[in-house]
Every structure is written in C-alpha cells, then in structure tokens.
Amino acid sequence: MPSGGYLWWYIDALSDDGQHGLSIIAFVGSVFSPYYAWARRRGNHTNPDNFCALNVALYSRQARRWSMTERGAAHNHRDRTRFVIGPSQLHWNGQSLCIEIDEVGVPLPRRIRGTVNLHPQQLFHFSTPLDAAGRHRWGPLAPRSRVEVDLRHPAQRWHGHAYLDSNEGDEPIERAFTEWDWSRSAMKDGSTAVIYDVEPGRANGRLLALRFGRHGSVVPFEAPPRCELPRTAWRLARRMGSEGPVQVVQQLEDTPFYQRAMLCSRLMGEPVTSFHETLHVPRLVSPVVQAMLPWRMPRRG
Template structure:
C-alpha cells in the first residue's frame, strides 16, 4: 500500500501454480512437473488504474537460481538487500500492458516457517512482514512509495488435499509490528487458527485469538469472516471471483484501529469443473 493509502499492488510468483487449471489437468494425466507451471500474478489497485495479469509459462520460458527467478519476460532478483521485480506482462481478456520495476527493501528478515495442516505438507512463513516498497511503472503510469509485506508458501501436495476454506489477513500496527491471522476451516473439523504478531525486533509472538466476526458475502456469494473483538467493516473490495476474494477491512485490535489486507479462498469452488473451465480466460498459458 502507498503511504497515502491511494494505491495498492499485489504480486505472487508461482512455481507450480496452485490456481492453474493446466497444472491440475497435468496432475490428472500423471506426475506433473511444477517447474513447467510458473507464473507471475500482478494486481494493481489504483484509482482508475486497476489491472490484473497472470500468464502461465512453461519450463522453457523460465529459469531459477538462488538469487534470480525468470518467468518469461518478467523476473525477480535479490541482491542481498533489495528484491527487484521487473514486470512485463499483458492483461487478459483486455490486452492492457503492465510494465516497469518494483523494489522492495525488507526492514527485518525472518526465518519463521510453520505447518498449516496436521500432516505438515503445507508450510507458510513471512520472509519480511514489514518492508518498504517503491513502484515505478510506465504502463500504467504509476510511481509511488509505501509499506509492503513479503511471505512464502510451499506444499508437497495439491492445495485441495490439505484445505477446504481459509481466511487470511495482515495488518500493520503503529509500532511497526505486523499482525497476522491465518484462519482455516473444514466441515466436521475444529478450526485451525494462527494468531501471530511479528515485531520490528525480529520476534514472533503468539497472541490470543479474537472471536469470529462474520462479513457480508461477496457478489459471488463466498462466505468470509475476520478475527476481531469488535465489528469489522469492509473498506474496499479489491478482488471478487467465484473462488477467491481480497478486500481491505477496518477492524480493531487491543484498542488500536487498523486496516487489514484480507483474503478468502474457497477450495471446493476452485476445483469445481465449472471454475476450472473458466480459469483459462483469465490465466492464459505460454508453453
């Protein structure tokens, strides 16, 4: 998010894209190679300049090393201090270009990683929950600075085997801490919740889990919720799809009013045949 709150951006670099219908179809035909299903998802949330791109690339278009990840015409690189993302992507179905460079400077690096499921086949951990970001795009013409969050997810099985639904949120506190709630639900099972505070000193502090606050269903009728002791307000709806939503929420924690990035994923919706048939229209593939 920009310091003035007027701009936002989300980037996700995939090796073995969990949302890819092509990867799912390849797994059904036998053992699929995740390196053959890479993508850079870019979503821009600026007034009058909303753009979204996610083109999957086959293995011959991609390369990875310890400090660089090339995905077709885009790439990510790490120099020990700064993560640079050079973007050259095209949106679909309307062919708007997203082109430029983003730089991210971690304020504190974490080596924290934790299983998300009982079988420990899916892991998550913030690499830098509090970072500074500089956005310099020429398509669209956007330049701004702000605060950012950087994390990592990995799994050794398809997402539908480990999860049903989750609600995730992160919020920046006045003291520079980052508050994260990872709330996972499944029919017939107890909720599994991670409630954590990542401090500027590099410590990870478990916190008491607030009660559930129901949120209005999305336009696609996705159920969603947030952990908060007080009522929660949807400040802005950023993404609303048949299986996934992203929004900015206003809530309160320990008497401090906060704004959270909040996401909900419905795995049954994701893997439904209808949604899998729709996804190529938003996620083209270059083999």
C-alpha cells in the same frame, strides 16, 4: 519440489497516501492453474517448474490492471537469487527484492511494465505447518517492508509499506484444505499481526495468531472472535477476527473461489487496516470453475 507440489511468494503493498495498492504473487506449480490440475488428472509429467506464473494486480482509481500468464519450463529459470518467468523476473540482491514486470493484462490486453523494489526492514526465518501432516507450510519473510513502485505502463510512481511471505506444499492444495481466511494488519508499534484461520470452525482447523515484531520477535496472541463479513458478489462466505465491527473499505478481488479486500477493524485494542483474503478450495477445483480459468489465466509454452 515434488511432483504436484507448489511454492509461491506473495507481496501486497499500499501507497503512503492510500491512493494506490498492488499485489504480486510469483508461483511455481501454480495452485490456481487449470493446466496443472488437468496434467495431474491425466497422470502426465507434473514438474511444478512447468507451471509458473507471475500474478500482478494493480488497484487505483486511475488504473486497475490484472495479469496472470502461465509459462512452461522452457520459459522459466530459478536459482538462489533469481526467478525468471518469461519476460518478467524477481531478483534478490542481498538487501532488497527487485521485481521487473513485463506482462499483458487480461481480459483486456493492457500492458503492465516497470519495476517494484521491496526493501525489508526485518527478515524472518519463521515457518509453520498449516496442516496436521506438515505437508503445507507458511511463513512471512519480510512482514514489514518499504516499497518503491516505478511503472511505465500504466504510469505510476509511488512509495509505501509492504508485506512479503511464502507458502509451499508437497502435494496439491485440495488434498489438505477446504477453505481459509487470512489477514495481515500493520500495528502502531511497527509490528505486523497475522491471523491465519485454516478450516475455520472445524475440528481439524488451525488458528494462527502471530505478531511479528520490528526486531525479529514472533509472539502469539489470542485471536479475537470471528466476525462474519457480508458475502461477496459471488456469494463467498468470509470471516475476520476482530474486537469490534468490521468494515469492508474496498473489495480488491472477487472471484467464485477467492476474494481479497481491505478491511477496517480492531485488534489488540487498536484500530487497524488489514489486507484480507479468503480461499474456498472446492469451488477452485470444480469442473465449471476450471473451465472458466483459462480466460483469466492464459498459458504460453
């Protein structure tokens, strides 16, 4: 990976009974890292492997947890099948992805410990540029998966459906983007519909609307009109393509520069429940936000 670049793997999941949810993001060259940004500004060595983190967020009425401890290169290791980040790791065994979590939450130091096993029902080798120069790319790896969650802290055991994708870039994210909205929706036929709205409403924007089929097909579809959603508590603007009204079912994350929510809307004639997120890059790189981030993203090593 080039200096200043990044790579991440993203997972979201919802239990079959709808009572539990999670998101996990494994970062190399964390785009949210203030330490990585400060090192780039100073012209210091900016090997992405020196800025790795495992972000874990748990969503349930009984227990909400959030952790994102960044670790230096001495505490990380990557090869073809394994990514070790401090005491946690991800391991691909050829059939499924096993995530062994051993993290401490912030701002309250509560333990998150246990395993998450993701079983893809179809693997994809699809990747597409998000910018005109092709320096930033995205692709789903397993948009339709099953998940087994077995946590000791907090005590949770559940099964559900999940999604796995990846983003990578050859330069810092702020060089190419201002904002984007992204959503993924599970369709009745078992396919997954993704809308990636990059630079929404701008001349240099790119709108991806792709349906990933159960047996490996990738089919574009016409994205429905953008619907403006209520601004978040941090006054972050957000949009969702929908054929009808959009309901915010649950606000999962709400920060000055990023939000994640569960939405109900209509897509391709169906009612759908979607994971939706918005990233606003100028807020992320603002000096005020960068000074706040270490409280939520401590660094070790």
